[in-house]
Amino acid sequence: MIIKEMRLHQIAVADAPIRSSYGLHAPYALRTIVELISTDGFTGIAETYGGDRPFAALEAARPYVVGKDPFQLARLWQHFEAQASQDNVAGGTTQTYMVPGENPLDQHTRTYAALEVASLDLIGQALNRPLCDLVGGRARDAAPFSAYLFYKHAGGGGRGDDAREDKYGECLDAKSIVRQAHMFIDEYGFREIKLKGGVLDPEVEIETIRALRAEFGPKVPLRIDPNCAWSVDTSVDIGVALKDELSDGGYLEDPCAELAGMAEARRRLLAKDIHTEFASNVACTTFADVVQARDLEAVQIVLSDPHYWGGIRRQQRLSNTCETLGRGLSMHSNNHVGVSMMIMAHAAASSPHLTHACDTHYPWQTEQDEVIEGGRVKFTNGTVPMTDKPGLGVRLDYDQLARLCERYAKLPYRRRDDEAEMREHVDPNWRRVLPRW
Ligand code: GKR
Ligand code: MG
Numbered sequence: 231m232i233i234k235e236m237r238l239h240q241i242a243v244a245d246a247p248i249r250s251s252y253g254l255h256a257p258y259a260l261r262t263i264v265e266l267i268s269t270d271g272f273t274g275i276a277e278t279y280g281g282d283r284p285f286a287a288l289e290a291a292r293p294y295v296v297g298k299d300p301f302q303l304a305r306l307w308q309h310f311e312a313q314a315s316q317d318n319v320a321g322g323t324t325q326t327y328m329v330p331g332e333n334p335l336d337q338h339t340r341t342y343a344a345l346e347v348a349s350l351d352l353i354g355q356a357l358n359r360p361l362c363d364l365v366g367g368r369a370r371d372a373a374p375f376s377a378y379l380f381y382k383h384a385g386g387g388g389r390g391d392d393a394r395e396d397k398y399g400e401c402l403d404a405k406s407i408v409r410q411a412h413m414f415i416d417e418y419g420f421r422e423i424k425l426k427g428g429v430l431d432p433e434v435e436i437e438t439i440r441a442l443r444a445e446f447g448p449k450v451p452l453r454i455d456p457n458c459a460w461s462v463d464t465s466v467d468i469g470v471a472l473k474d475e476l477s478d479g480g481y482l483e484d485p486c487a488e489l490a491g492m493a494e495a496r497r498r499l500l501a502k503d504i505h506t507e508f509a510s511n512v513a514c515t516t517f518a519d520v521v522q523a524r525d526l527e528a529v530q531i532v533l534s535d536p537h538y539w540g541g542i543r544r545q546q547r548l549s550n551t552c553e554t555l556g557r558g559l560s561m562h563s564n565n566h567v568g569v570s571m572m573i574m575a576h577a578a579a580s581s582p583h584l585t586h587a588c589d590t591h592y593p594w595q596t597e598q599d600e601v602i603e604g605g606r607v608k609f610t611n612g613t614v615p616m617t618d619k620p621g622l623g624v625r626l627d628y629d630q631l632a633r634l635c636e637r638y639a640k641l642p643y644r645r646r647d648d649e650a651e652m653r654e655h656v657d658p659n660w661r662r663v664l665p666r667w
Contacts, residue, residue: 233295238265238285244387245259246382246398249426254383258641263626279330280646307346342541360619368579371615373579374613375587375589375612377418378426387594422587423450432667439476453483458485458486459666466498466499469485496528511562531585532548536573545581561574566592601630601634604627
């Protein structure tokens with residue numbers, strides 16, 4: 231089997247005005263859909279970050295993909311690794327100051343990941359086996375996900391005639407976030423909750439976590455992720471204030487910047503006999519970081535992401551590394567549609583060591599923005615049950631794909647810029663400042 235063609239599609243999917251320490255989400259999130267067509271008539275697909283830079287990196291890989299055997303992934307990886315060391319980025323570590331998908335330091339792992347997944351999808355179809363079975367089989371029959379709550383302004387995403395219904399309304403306080411949590415749990419059955427923080431004053435975010443605990447009780451683990459918006463002192467204060475609420479399987483995610491900052495916050499909390507675990511997808515993004523995070527005791531739970539950790543096989547390697555180093559493992563997410571949903575589900579199902587339900591932004595997108603045939607991926611009790619269909623188990627709906635590409639073509643922006651959105655819609659002087667509190 232040889233890859234005879236690579237097709238790339240830039241798509242835009244409606245996204246609600248949700249907030250994080252990066253700023254405000256734009257009315258459309260950008261993604262790239264990859265198709266690899268083989269000589270024996272199969273089409274392997276993948277989804278990754280969108281916008282011009284991720285697209286250009288994939289385009290530049292074309293000569294290393296077309297005409298090649300999709301089984302030869304080790305060679306493809308070597309190509310990207312060699313290129314990264316030539317560009318002098320392989321050893322780089324910090325994601326702290328960049329929105330995900332725009333970090334030149336992980337461009338090679340992101341690009342490789344999309345090509346690896348599409349190749350595995352091809353192989354799965356040729357062998358008539360689901361993707362997770364190609365990489366060792368499933369460690370679990372269903373991939374668990376959490377309710378990923380966001381403070382948000384009014385609006386459901388999209389714009390003008392293409393605006394989406396605002397299911398959740400404005401959510402800028404504890405009460406409305408509890409309402410949002412109920413809606414997520416009722417619709418998807420999630421059993422763990424993550425709140426995106428670093429948006430409102432810490433008192434409001436503390437009140438929100440307490441309200442969630444009061445509403446759902448200790449059987450629903452809680453986590454909060456301010457994406458480094460807090461200083462070490464504030465992280466310690468919040469760790470103290472929420473010591474009960476973030477226990478029982480919960481965690482504090484990237485409370486402050488960099489591994490050294492997290493290590494200090496963790497030491498100070500331990501000195502007060504507070505054992506809340508720290509998770510990271512910002513300070514800890516490479517295998518070298520995992521070792522350092524263990525040595526410093528800065529991070530107890532690593533948040534993988536098959537999109538930027540380098541695909542499903544490296545996600546499995548991370549699962550093994552975390553198990554060996556005594557770290558927990560969960561998964562980070564960014565806005566995505568059904569192809570990525572299945573990539574994440576196969577990655578989670580085939581990772582033997584996975585300690586917490588994974589993140590997903592999927593509930594923030596709608597049927598109208600889905601790109602897979604037959605509509606959205608279905609959840610059962612907060613999980614995506616593993617498929618027995620070949621490869622990823624989903625195929626593209628080409629009419630939908632054409633609509634989403636057309637929408638992308640009309641957009642005035644070509645990269646995620648949450649700061650610019652904040653300045654346009656919320657505060658003309660807004661800048662991302664770390665730490666903010
Ligand atoms: O969607 O605004 C967002 C999130 O803040 C996202 O960009 C982060 O990458 O979900 C992510 C996280 O856990 O840090
Ligand atoms: Mg995070």
